[in-house]
Amino acid sequence: MTKIIKSLTFVMAVAAATGGATYAMLTGAASITGITFSSASLNLLVDSDPNPDAFVWVSTFSYPGTFTNLKPGDTGSQIIDIKNTGTIDGKATLHFHITGGSDNGTAGPAGNLPENLRISAYFDPTDTSTFPSTPDQSWTLKEWDANPDQLPLGTGLLGPDKVGQVKLVWEISPSAGNEINNDSITFDSMFGLNSTF
Numbered sequence: 001m002t003k004i005i006k007s008l009t010f011v012m013a014v015a016a017a018t019g020g021a022t023y024a025m026l027t028g029a030a031s032i033t034g035i036t037f038s039s040a041s042l043n044l045l046v047d048s049d050p051n052p053d054a055f056v057w058v059s060t061f062s063y064p065g066t067f068t069n070l071k072p073g074d075t076g077s078q079i080i081d082i083k084n085t086g087t088i089d090g091k092a093t094l095h096f097h098i099t100g101g102s103d104n105g106t107a108g109p110a111g112n113l114p115e116n117l118r119i120s121a122y123f124d125p126t127d128t129s130t131f132p133s134t135p136d137q138s139w140t141l142k143e144w145d146a147n148p149d150q151l152p153l154g155t156g157l158l159g160p161d162k163v164g165q166v167k168l169v170w171e172i173s174p175s176a177g178n179e180i181n182n183d184s185i186t187f188d189s190m191f192g193l194n195s196t197f
């Protein structure tokens with residue numbers, strides 16, 4: 001019996017406190033004005049200046065050169081700087097899309113280079129040329145193009161106003177033969193940023 005009374009007393013005390021709080025809110029004179037809700041943003045720019053010490057941040061640009069006289073076993077690399085100009089962390093992504101080409105035979109408009117050109121991508125979100133020892137993604141151009149999605153580059157996040165580096169390493173398959181002789185291919189690289197939620 002004593003226990004029940006204590007319990008009732010407790011419940012009543014809470015009710016009184018709640019009522020008081022409600023009353024204070026109704027009569028308070030304080031006000032809050034100008035409340036603005038702004039959603040987070042993600043925005044990505046690419047450095048179009050090949051000089052590692054100079055930056056020209058743009059949304060899109062055409063690669064200034066053309067790779068010519070390629071032969072089986074040829075390799076090369078290029079570091080592309082990307083910058084998060086949004087307000088939240090982002091996960092970097094990459095996709096390659098074939099836009100044109102020519103063939104020396106009957107392989108079709110994209111020729112035989114897509115299945116013989118491998119592109120590996122390494123991402124450094126710290127802008128210190130600290131790349132992973134194994135590529136974050138490594139596919140032939142044909143595979144990159146066939147994938148409908150942007151593929152993630154590692155697990156590191158690119159913070160607001162931060163610069164990251166994407167190292168692209170390409171190789172013409174050493175086992176390619178005359179099927180690539182005089183073929184050409186043109187493609188776009190598409191860098192992306194995904195939110196973490």
Ligand SMILES: [Ca+2]
Nearest residue numbers: 049051052054
């Ligand atoms: Ca640069």
Ligand SMILES: [Ca+2]
Nearest residue numbers: 104112179183
């Ligand atoms: Ca061909």
